[in-house]
Amino acid sequence: MTPPPVAVAWFAGIAPVAVRGPAAVPWARLVDRLTDVPEYAAGLDKRSAPGWAPIVWSAGAERYRKAGNVGALSALVADLDALPGGLDGLDRAAAELRGNAPRGPVASAWHTSWSATVDTPRARLVMPLAKPCPAPHWPAVWAAAARWLHDAAELDLDPACKDAARWYLLPGLPVDAPAERWAGIGAASHPGAALDWRWLVAAYPEPVRDAPRPYAEPERTRPDADWRDLDARRAEGWMRGKVRALQGVPVGGRNTALLAALVDAYRLSAAGHLADRDHWCRELQRVAVERGLGANEASHALSRAAHIAGEKPGWTWPND
Numbered sequence: 001m002t003p004p005p006v007a008v009a010w011f012a013g014i015a016p017v018a019v020r021g022p023a024a025v026p027w028a029r030l031v032d033r034l035t036d037v038p039e040y041a042a043g044l045d046k047r048s049a050p051g052w053a054p055i056v057w058s059a060g061a062e063r064y065r066k067a068g069n070v071g072a073l074s075a076l077v078a079d080l081d082a083l084p085g086g087l088d089g090l091d092r093a094a095a096e097l098r099g100n101a102p103r104g105p106v107a108s109a110w111h112t113s114w115s116a117t118v119d120t121p122r123a124r125l126v127m128p129l130a131k132p133c134p135a136p137h138w139p140a141v142w143a144a145a146a147r148w149l150h151d152a153a154e155l156d157l158d159p160a161c162k163d164a165a166r167w168y169l170l171p172g173l174p175v176d177a178p179a180e181r182w183a184g185i186g187a188a189s190h191p192g193a194a195l196d197w198r199w200l201v202a203a204y205p206e207p208v209r210d211a212p213r214p215y216a217e218p219e220r221t222r223p224d225a226d227w228r229d230l231d232a233r234r235a236e237g238w239m240r241g242k243v244r245a246l247q248g249v250p251v252g253g254r255n256t257a258l259l260a261a262l263v264d265a266y267r268l269s270a271a272g273h274l275a276d277r278d279h280w281c282r283e284l285q286r287v288a289v290e291r292g293l294g295a296n297e298a299s300h301a302l303s304r305a306a307h308i309a310g311e312k313p314g315w316t317w318p319n320d
Helices: 027-034 086-096 135-153 179-183 197-203 230-247 254-270 277-290 295-309
Strands: 006-012 020-025 050-053 055-057 070-080 108-112 123-134 187-190
Touching (some): 006 027, 006 055, 006 070, 006 123, 020 027, 020 055, 027 108, 027 123, 086 135, 086 187, 123 135, 230 254, 254 277, 254 295
Antiparallel strands (some): 006 020, 108 123, 108 187
């Protein structure tokens, strides 16, 4: 079965305003562009290289690339920064992907990314969708795709690329790029059917997690902290509320909620109202990880919060 055309918006570099589209591009034509690696002008910067996004704008939205302007997505783009099996392993996995149950192989095209080298292969795997996925469903679809590709092909998606408004560099390198980057180039495609996002969500639902334990504050490690001060007690109550609220945040909002709470901890500490900032950072990250947020995402949220507050991060979540 031939996949349907893919809605594509084209971008001139990192600039968020689309220069063309979205237009319906036949899958075969998109494959030709994704598997071709042209030589760009010498000295071309990554931020100026041409890019694309498989998006359809919301009705009446401007052609400005942000999540609120995206109405639907027409393809799944898997950003793969770690390829233990190398490019050969990726190509075998792509050829063997099965989806949509009775329809068999999934159509796909992959290409190495801008920063790939022989020693550090990185790639993007693109699969057309049978029908556009409405943007409100995209967080669940992306999470289901991450579980599918991990279970079916041992491929782990970069969580930084789950945003519905994400754009992707087209294959290509400046003619004066280092030899190791040119040597690391690869691309291929495989025939098959378009991926049904409804099947994906049904076949790879979010795992059922145990109900979160009622929040119980651990014994303090700062016995010398003065919690009798009124402002300090208010700050403590505020942070306790943030921890409880984080327990009820649904999938797709945990990272944002954690970041906001961590920023509060830093700012209350800087104002002299929160005596044990790192204690609350640990609690917030612990709850977020228990609710399913990755440890790397929790650590990244802490670093961002410190940057926003103009501070240096203290305790960090251990990465396994």
